[in-house]
Amino acid sequence: MNYETVIGLEVHAELNTKTKIYCSCANEFGAEPNTKCCPICSGMPGVLPSLNEKVVESCVKAGLAMNCEITEYSKQDRKNYFYPDLPKAYQISQFDLPLCHDGYVDIYVNGETKRIGITRIHIEEDAGKLIHGLDGKESFADYNRCGVPLIEIVTEPDFRSPEEAHVFLETLRNILLFIGVSDCKMQEGSLRCDVNVSVRPEGQKKLGTRSEMKNVGTFKGAVKAMEFERDRQIAILEQGGTIQQETRRWDDAKGESVLLRSKEDAHDYRYFPEPDIMPIHIQAETVEEIRKTIPELPNEKFKRYMDEYGLSEYDASLIAFHIYFAEFFEKCIQEGGNPKAISNWCLGDISKILKQKEQEADAIPFAPKALVELTKLVEADKISNTSAKKVLDRMFETDKSPETLVEEMGLLQISDNSFLEGIVDEVMAENPDTPAQYKNGKTNVLGFLVGQVMKKSKGKANPQMVNPMIKERLEK
Numbered sequence: 001m002n003y004e005t006v007i008g009l010e011v012h013a014e015l016n017t018k019t020k021i022y023c024s025c026a027n028e029f030g031a032e033p034n035t036k037c038c039p040i041c042s043g044m045p046g047v048l049p050s051l052n053e054k055v056v057e058s059c060v061k062a063g064l065a066m067n068c069e070i071t072e073y074s075k076q077d078r079k080n081y082f083y084p085d086l087p088k089a090y091q092i093s094q095f096d097l098p099l100c101h102d103g104y105v106d107i108y109v110n111g112e113t114k115r116i117g118i119t120r121i122h123i124e125e126d127a128g129k130l131i132h133g134l135d136g137k138e139s140f141a142d143y144n145r146c147g148v149p150l151i152e153i154v155t156e157p158d159f160r161s162p163e164e165a166h167v168f169l170e171t172l173r174n175i176l177l178f179i180g181v182s183d184c185k186m187q188e189g190s191l192r193c194d195v196n197v198s199v200r201p202e203g204q205k206k207l208g209t210r211s212e213m214k215n216v217g218t219f220k221g222a223v224k225a226m227e228f229e230r231d232r233q234i235a236i237l238e239q240g241g242t243i244q245q246e247t248r249r250w251d252d253a254k255g256e257s258v259l260l261r262s263k264e265d266a267h268d269y270r271y272f273p274e275p276d277i278m279p280i281h282i283q284a285e286t287v288e289e290i291r292k293t294i295p296e297l298p299n300e301k302f303k304r305y306m307d308e309y310g311l312s313e314y315d316a317s318l319i320a321f322h323i324y325f326a327e328f329f330e331k332c333i334q335e336g337g338n339p340k341a342i343s344n345w346c347l348g349d350i351s352k353i354l355k356q357k358e359q360e361a362d363a364i365p366f367a368p369k370a371l372v373e374l375t376k377l378v379e380a381d382k383i384s385n386t387s388a389k390k391v392l393d394r395m396f397e398t399d400k401s402p403e404t405l406v407e408e409m410g411l412l413q414i415s416d417n418s419f420l421e422g423i424v425d426e427v428m429a430e431n432p433d434t435p436a437q438y439k440n441g442k443t444n445v446l447g448f449l450v451g452q453v454m455k456k457s458k459g460k461a462n463p464q465m466v467n468p469m470i471k472e473r474l475e476k
């Protein structure tokens with residue numbers, strides 16, 4: 001039997017506001033444990049929280065960027081549970097009136113655009129962090145992260161493969177970066193997701209029983225977790241078993257999910273309205289003010305790159321959905337770069353080098369203007385494409401300009417007629433049979449001879465000049 005995989009995601013993104021959600025402690029990562037907290041965020045009795053307005057703004061901004069409806073009258077609720085990293089023994093979150101609801105995000109996957117429903121986006125506070133001693137005997141609590149503002153983005157179960165979910169996560173990360181509400185540093189835990197997976201026989205309408213995997217910290221981990229869970233569930237069904245609704249934990253090191261606890265429902269958390277904070281009223285004018293601050297988003301860039309710059313759909317998607325490339329690319333265009341040439345360099349050699357270094361395009365060490373200069377040298381036939389690649393390699397290591405590097409590396413293309421004629425004559429003399437072969441229809445000797453000239457000139461001959469010279473001799 002064939003099975004269909006159904007996946008839904010809950011993504012937590014830490015907001016980059018200056019202060020925490022209910023107190024004025026700094027919202028910073030990496031400080032000494034328990035130095036960025038106060039009686040409010042560490043849950044002392046008798047203190048009162050007050051809501052950071054910027055958190056609401058950021059959440060509404062994210063909601064608008066994901067085409068959501070904004071809730072005019074919203075409130076916050078207590079979600080009760082005990083865990084040592086949660087000193088209050090409840091988390092302030094939103095239950096039935098999230099700030100944003102019913103939106104969508106279009107993703108571009110396998111050459112097609114697919115619309116993913118956004119069920120809701122709400123605000124809540126993060127919990128602290130437990131640090132376990134290596135001897136396994138001690139655990140330490142760091143409350144710096146308590147009260148760090150989060151938005152939780154919940155999708156509809158619209159994904160049919162781990163790959164679709166992966167593309168969504170990438171797209172979402174880029175939207176959040178473009179609108180500037182989160183730094184999305186996965187290594188610092190500012191973007192984490194819970195993954196819901198179920199399978200059903202192909203053609204069946206009813207959803208299968210799902211399992212949920214909590215707090216997956218990397219996109220790669222999320223993909224592996226989804227694949228593992230899909231295969232685990234199919235294996236159970238194939239053996240005639242039934243899937244239990246449960247919460248599982250993804251162990252990235254072992255590459256498997258393990259049972260955390262069985263079925264849990266909302267009522268287990270005994271949600272009730274937070275009595276210490278006023279409800280949130282958002283006026284239509286405020287929403288419109290926030291809407292004005294949203295910059296051009298990946299999907300709009302994607303379309304514009306095709307319409308305005310004539311990029312192929314594939315190339316446009318690779319640049320538009322990756323913020324740092326999009327920013328670099330657009331600056332190059334402003335500097336007078338040719339969009340197609342710039343896109344080819346970005347997606348070709350620059351991507352290759354960044355991949356080797358395991359870096360993103362924000363790590364490109366040279367100015368956009370330098371890349372434009374390099375492409376102009378190629379366009380003007382001053383250097384060959386091969387030489388340009390060598391120059392690019394050096395541009396990642398030094399801040400010298402392409403022109404300086406070309407000179408230093410002795411890569412200026414030779415366009416001197418008499419000098420080239422000399423090499424062409426030499427090559428023709430070494431291959432005396434080629435004119436006859438050429439006249440007998442073996443036209444590929446032309447390419448071979450051009451190659452020989454390039455070799456002799458150490459790649460510096462201008463092929464556009466060499467080509468007609470050889471052709472003339474072959475046809476003589």
Ligand SMILES: [Zn+2]
Binds near residue numbers: 020024040042147
């Ligand atoms: Zn605090």
